[in-house]
Amino acid sequence: MMREKIETLIKDFVACYQRTEDVKSNWREAIVRFADADQNFKELISPAHALATDYLTGAKTIIAYFLPYAKEIVDSNIEGRYSSHEWALAYIETNNLIVELDEYLKQELNKLGFNSAVISPRENFYQAEKPADWSHRHMAYYAGMGAFGLNNMLITDQGCCGRFGSIITTLDITTDRTTNREYCLYKNGEGCQLCVENCITNALKVDSFNGEKCYKILLYNDVLHSDIHVPTEVCGKCCVGVPCSMSNPVKI
Template sequence: MELINYQTEKANTHTRYRKPLVGFASAHDPLFDQMKEIIGPHHLHPTELLTDAQTVISFFLPFAKTIITANRESPGIAREWAVAYLETNTLIATISATLKRELSAQGINVVTQPATHNFNEQDLTARWSNKSVGFVAGLGTFGINHMLITPSGCGGRFGSTVISAKIPPTPRPTQENCLYLRNSKCQFCVTNCPTGALTIKGLDKHRCYAQLLEVDKQFPDLGLCDVCGKCAVGPCAYCNEE
């Protein structure tokens, strides 16, 4: 936790962050088997990444509230949000590489995974879902926006690492963090979706992804920037920090 905190605080980015969250899951948690049924047989089990896997580390880097506010108030996708998406993906790679170096020096085997772009573009399912791993590791509950809502909200990015050392699992929350699923009092994400891809009944992934590709064209100077986040800037963006 201290290493992830340090890396985030010292990150050479325009993006600022709130305090990171870290959770742990047993690599042999039955939920990892269920992912092959829920997401697809192509979704990797931790032991397919690392044969002697014992623990999966999941971490969440929550964006500063100014970034969330910028994307909430902008009629389009805020540049601050787009930059945060790209910079945080790079930061997650840096944190993962640092974890691997530090743990490997202690004789622990480590396999890291990218923050994004590890999905099949035909059916838009991932070979390793960082959000789903975060759920198994007790970092939050899924909302109707299909985001994992942590105690610090869903305005941020997830990373994960598989290691050969045993760490006690983090207990999973017993209360829904999504206000709609808790008491039916919020549909911000649904009404704020710019394309109608998100409804109470579900998410049209292809319509959503088409929007991301359109946004990418708006920021040609940033590189690949398939991002939106309009469903992640409501009350659940901060959750218990609001």
């Protein structure tokens, strides 16, 4: 019952948020899953990654969610070498949504008698040489939301175009397990390498990824979309115009 309540809170909040007059972006239905907070993410992800208890004493559960971009946002970023204005704006507006959604969830959980810790979507934004302290994308993975593709994105049943968020709480409920299935056509043995072909800097290869090359184009796009007046280090070419953009192609 509590799982369903939290899922409803998140979906209803997103639905109301995108009707806000000054919000230009739209999102498809959110995916919500739950991970066990008592996992050693330093071993599972990297030694630099934090533990849930580093943020919250008595942490029991990680609520992970995915906010998938609407089709028009995804399609807007297919053409051209640089990211579209719609894609850059969606990045900013989704980050704003995540901040407000997390605070709302924290308040609602507090009313029920549970403590929570929130981590900003950009608080641990990392450059090529420095891993993040907390990866929302990995929290979604350990909550069983999907599997990583060749493009290093987490592919969900709503694809990989969107933003992930997570909140740590003392609420103790039934959690989800990581999947043992592949969501990526290439990793499923079906030969797709469109994400590699779409990478305009050749940073993404079948067997490697050059973070420095990738970050350079993010910085260029930040300058390109400076009219938005907040950092917009985005690209997204490796996750648009591909079979996993808006769905799990292996499932189909």
